[in-house]
Amino acid sequence: MPNTELPGDDTARHETGRLTDAQRSTLGSLIDSIQPVPDELGERFAAQGQQLALVGGPVRDALLGRDSHDVDLTTDAVPQRILELVDGWADSVWTVGIDFGTVGLRKKGLQLEITTYRSESYSPKSRKPEVAYGTDIEDDLLRRDFTVNAMAVHVPDGTFVDPFGGLRDLHAQVLRTPGRPEDSFSDDPLRIMRAVRFAAQLGFTLAPEVAEAARDMADRLTIVSAERVRDELVKLMLSPNPRTGIELMVDLGIAQYVFPEIPRMSLEIDEHHRHKDVYQHSLTVLDQAIDLERSRGHEPDLVLRLAALLHDIGKPKTRSFEGNNRVTFHHHEVVGASMTRKRLNKLRFSKDVVNAVSKLVSLHLRFHGYGKGEWTDSAVRRYARDAGDQLERLHILTRADCTTRNKRKAAALARSYDDIERRIDELAEQEELDRIRPDLDGNEIQEILGIGPGPAVGKAYRYMLELRLENGPMSKEEATAELREWAGQHIE
Incomplete structure (x- = not known):
């Protein structure tokens, strides 16, 4: 040059x-x-x-x-x-x-x-x-x-x-402001978020005076538009090491003004891993999801990473104590999905991102009922159907959610999930599971039963879908016979 x-x-x-x-x-x-x-x-x-x-x-x-x-x-x-x-x-x-x-x-x-x-x-x-x-x-x-x-x-x-x-x-490899950090953050408070984002993105540390000013002035983020905060959060989550940025947000008191549910998780003890609190567990799940994301050849995935960080967000609200000092978090996945939706909407995330992340949070415990492979084919179909277009992300999230130090238990969980993925793949090949439909469509149901459009057609359609999930594909003759038998008992 x-x-x-x-x-x-x-x-x-x-x-x-x-x-x-x-x-x-x-x-x-x-x-x-x-x-x-x-x-x-x-x-x-x-x-x-x-x-x-x-x-x-x-x-x-x-x-x-x-x-x-x-x-x-x-x-x-x-x-x-x-x-x-x-x-x-x-x-x-x-x-x-x-x-x-x-x-x-x-x-x-x-x-x-x-x-x-x-x-x-x-x-x-x-x-x-x-x-x-x-x-x-x-x-x-x-x-x-x-x-x-x-x-x-x-x-x-x-x-x-x-x-x-x-x-x-x-x-x-240090982040320092050209002038006084207090002046810089006062001019544009979003720079507080940029500091943690660059730390995650570049692997740099914050100069002591920058960290101190960020801590003291974190409440100034409340005057910044939700869209600008969201954009910085997205860049942070898609960085090579989002954990660094999340930990800085929590340690400096920034998270309470951006995503207060995250630091609140640090108060709760996970019932399966009592040596870790839920916050640390969630960071580990985030790290493991990123490792799996990379090993499977995927690009950095905002939806997956948000779901990994937030999958246990509902635990603080659902904590209860049972006998022998056992802590439980019943239905935390349902509560967590609702909390996730509310917070992501407040941060002005797109409808698609909100729906996808909330869905993964709501489904992240579903696999734990699989046991040693006792699920019927219909249960596997339902698992895949409920996940829909989030199935691959759910695979990664569920695997990442295993943070036990017990190697035997971790290996058993991995084998079980290998099995469910294999069964889903086999069923998908046999039945095109990702496009599963009843064996009769709405027009055929009306023709067979001799009825017009209305609620009865919807009920019949849902019944035929459940039958398809339970039994797999049927011939048209078999499906017609099943429909007529059902209609004789449910449609006057």
């Missing part, structure tokens, strides 16, 4: 680190990968006396050797000026974020965002930031969340800008 320079050691706040040859090379590769943005657009801005720089995540990820799909740029040009400068160059432009100083555009398949140098802050009761534009890149970098995201590369000349020691913190 030509002309890559370093700021002097007399920078205002921190002594910056030195780029290695490898890091210079990766920044050069980053610039090459997003052509023609650096050369054509950078020169277009420079010709009009405006600055343009790659900033934030793309620079950080390049220096870490990580792939990045973002192209974020910053400039001293105000939004209207940005629109003028990209007119005739960009293939398409959108202005959804223009009130916050951001212009989006597309060029030769690349999607990028250009944001005017700015500062933003929240008033004590506001859910929306107040934006003011700036003219100096260092002031813009000062307002960013963490020093590792406060590095930039000017285009087209490739000058590296790092006034707050981001490169140093990158090497140390």
Whole structure:
């Protein structure tokens, strides 16, 4: 990368680190990968006396050797000026974020965002930031969340800008704010959630002053919109190590303002694993679900990971004490499914995610009635039918839910679940279990019984579905005879 320079050691706040040859090379590769943005657009801005720089995540990820799909740029040009400068160059432009100083555009398949140098802050009761534009890149970098995201590369000349020691913190794998963390978190409280998310995503630790400010100011998250909190939570859950982020949320008192049901689990003792509380058990299940997810070749799965974390969320509300000091949590899966639905809806998760996670929570205990394989084929059919399109996730969740230290017991549970998966696969091959239907449809039921549409048809259909689950497929003649016999007793 030509002309890559370093700021002097007399920078205002921190002594910056030195780029290695490898890091210079990766920044050069980053610039090459997003052509023609650096050369054509950078020169277009420079010709009009405006600055343009790659900033934030793309620079950080390049220096870490990580792939990045973002192209974020910053400039001293105000939004209207940005629109003028990209007119005739960009293939398409959108202005959804223009009130916050951001212009989006597309060029030769690349999607990028250009944001005017700015500062933003929240008033004590506001859910929306107040934006003011700036003219100096260092002031813009000062307002960013963490020093590792406060590095930039000017285009087209490739000058590296790092006034707050981001490169140093990158090497140390620590999250530090460019200025005082109290000021940063006050400006945008969502940065508290970003701190734990980056810890999980990058494997970094929080600087002591950052952790302390996050703990002291966690209640400020209540002014942030549920959608923004949800988006950070999603990124955390899909990170390589979500447990790190969840534990930080709990330890720093953040979870009580985001997902209070999670820290409440730490008070309850699991009746099957008395050496662990429910919170620790749930974290272990989350870890094991991720291991199984990877071993089965799946991509990071938000629904599965949420279900693993929340499967025992109903235990605090269902705890009761029986003889011999035994603690029980009867029907905690039903209560937990309801609690899960309520919390995920409050966080504005999509209907599909809410339904899928709640379903898995409600079903996570079903397998424990399997014993040593005593279930009939009809019971196995019902298990698969009730799981529906969540069956593979239920397989993983159920296996992950075994956290016993008793190796013999763990092996027995694994063998039992191997057996139920085998039986489901065999039945699926024989009967196309995932598309199971009664042997007679509604029109055939009406024709055979000589009745029109109405409640009686629905009752007959449900009876035929139960018969199909109980006995497996029948010929049309057998199904007709069964329907007529049933109708003689139930339909006048």
